[in-house]
Amino acid sequence: MNRYPMRVEARRDPTLSRWLWLVKWLLLIPHYIVLAVLWTGLVVLTLVAYLAVLFTGRYPAALRAYNLGVLRWSWRVGYYGYQALGTDAYPPFTLADVPDYPARLHLEPDGPPPRWLPLVAWLFAIPHLVILGALTAAGTRDNDVRISVLGAVVLVAGLALLFTGRYPRGLYDLLVGVARWNLRVIAYLTLLTPQYPPFRLDQGDTEPDPPPDDPAGAAGPVAVPHRRTGSIAGSVVALVAGVLLLAPAAGLGIGGGVLLGLDSARDRNGYVASPTLQLSTNTAAVTAENLVIADTEVWTRNLADVGGLRVTVASPTGEPLFVGIARQRSVDAWLAGTSHDQLVGFNSGAGRYDRASGATRAITDPAAQPFWLATGTGSGATLRWNVTDGDYAVVVTNLDGTPGVAADVEGAIQIPDLTGLGGGLLATGIVLGLIAIGLIVLGGVGIGRRHSPPPSAPGPAGPAPQQIPPVTVGT
Template identity: 40%
Template sequence: MSTTTYPVRVDGALDDRLNRWLWLVKWVLVIPHLFVLAVLWIAFALLSFVAFFAILFTGRYPRGIFEFNVGVLRWSWRVQFYAYGALGTDKYPPFTLEDVPDYPAHLEVKYPEHLSRGLVLVKWWLLAIPQYIVVAFFVGSGTWFATQADDRVWAWSGGLVGLLVLVAAIVLLFTGQYPRSVFDLVLGMNRWVLRVAAYAGLMVDQYPPFRLDMGGDDPGTTRLHEPPPGGPPLADRPQDRPIQSGPSGPPGQSGPPPAQPGQSGPRMTAGRVVALVLGIVVTLASVVGLTVGGTLAWLDEGRRDSAGFVTSGRVTLSTSGYALVSENMTIDAGATNVPRDWFGDVRVRAASTEGIPVFVGLARSADVRSYLSGVGYATVRSLGMNRPAYDDHAGGPPPVAPTEIDIWRVQASGPGEQSITWPIDNGEWTLVVMAADGSGNVTVRADVGATAPALEWAWIVVLVSAGLTLLLGVALVVLAVVRRPQPGPSALQAPPPPPMQ
């Protein structure tokens, strides 16, 4: 009997006996999978970008990319099913993109012979918005439960799936049984999410149905034939099993070859394990490089002002004493002009919040210590997310106003904003901000900047290097997890000739 179907099939078989306690540590056990999946999803995104243009110009999803991306979804579903997406099995997930017949979680997507060129432009972002809202409700940041007691707020943002799995885990802990009705509902919501993932991944044109197909066996799978009277159920008939996206078996069998007794799927060779570990390390290092390069690019492009200085945000600094003093800045680059070549000029700007004349100066640290000996002042130890920390030094007023002594390399004083600029040089330096007349209770708004001429080249080099490293890491992981198809017996030897008549 024909039914309304969807070309994505998601199945899960609940284990008859689940360990009461194992779910408490599965978050540790799946860490190796999470590292691999982090890399695989980067590859998924990159390859989907390639597939986007292939569909746009040819109307076809490249078969090799399709198989890989389905494998990533399949691997993710097995890990979810084992861990906190369902807790449906205690059998550890295999490290493979292919379907493993004897594992209790399966995902298949029917390969589309043709996809709409126009639909690919809008389905993954515009048309899928209603589905994304439902998915957010199911798997994250969609449900919030909060109460306030003793000024403490408790919140839950793990989604309805996470909440139901938590309830099932607690029931399992005390009774040893996973509530079947909860499992069926969790499978239905996961099935919905994975259908949307395949749709957003451009693998299907059919819009995901707003239908909660509950139960472990996907009721939305294509049924091609009716069972003969007294014949086996459809699910048990080889010709009625879902169309597989992986390598096919012998004629008449649409899925992969059945596993041999004791076989638990493809095994990883030592070389592949080494490639997998190396690929993960290289990819994670490249992610760090991309983060650093992106930060440097943001500083160069987003924080550089019209005068060419990369400038910090304005910070309010205050003391009840007579001066605000930086910690000693020691510069020793071996040659006087090296820091300038790297960092260029440095600029400090300060303005009193009370409107009084302000003084800003830079001098040798030894001279500053001598001038402020016995004076009450504060050393700015850190800025800490716009909440500065100080070390206070007790004392009285300075013997003379800062403008009356000749220790400053650069200085500026007067009403309004005062600015000093100097080329970085070797030595031990201290920055001082005071009222111009040496009075107490100093409060200013200040920022610091530098021309940093090497910054532009730095972020370009870092981003390019990290991008190449990312491609290398993803390639190593893909080579490690993609299993080459094994030739069948017919490819190894020719069939025997017919007997002579």
């Protein structure tokens, strides 16, 4: 059996608390917050490492040390928490290897990754991700939450602890095996090792030992990363500041891109049209009700060619149609006692309705009603209206008011030229994003250097993780 360079080791506590697993989620909140920052940094630094490998053939030692440290920290938290429930010893807040902690992770020396690997590592990892996703992902169906396979295993293990005080060994071995597989795949995706992870569920505390004639088994002592002295407060501040800047940078960039996309969709009159919606009913009308418009003066006061609403209806059969907009209370009074369909949504371009109760009958001469604010008539009717504050309803009927309405409807709203605003937001987002990435790289490199070997010589030799002496951990 080939020995994988990523060594994931564990040592289950002889006795575990019956109830502590019920509140570990609360105890781990500080770790979850820190890991959210660290994993954001890992994603950014992995992209930087991809570029470094692609163009230089080298994986910077500081980036490697940082990413490895984040995996170590994550494994300790997962082992204590709901990835394995293997120990009641609270995990330490450090990227470094902690020899006396029951969960350890070690990366054996390996050659540099091939330059082409960053281009295809994500593609090669897809089969692993599909299998692991099936094991770890919980699905939903009709608002009925379904627990994942591993979630069920953890729940059964926790209930066994609660009621019997025993942790079934088979469940523990399975959870550690899946965690080991998951960490190997992450190590491959982050290029910590170029060796493709095996499709193998190596269960239990220790990695499988290679045969005696396996060269990997005679690799000798492994190097322990050198830890530099000095404060890393500046690196931590840079990392946290960079992560915090990413959210507004992404928001500004996405907002600017959306505005530029809307601007590109404007026609020569400044209207942005919606996709065509197919309406059909066997009643006398289709309505879109309770359209509340507020604060129009705020966004139309100093802008020209803004605030126009256009509704175009076309009859697929050539039947003359009527479309009108009016105050909601006027439409309610007009259609009282008459069955009609209220539009509540759409699927694949076809409307979804709620049926208003009443008699299925014709309505009297829709175009002659005095309460309309704007109307359109014909087999290709268009309604134009400048919006004002209020509660409105749009009505589509046959021009003669008879039941059985079919129409293709397109709505459009008039917006100003958004090129300047969208471009400014996008540029600001890009600048902030570059600053955020720079701060994350600066902080991650500074933190990683504390746990990377000096460039001139390897660190002192130390024991491999599977040779940890037993330590008794209290409950």
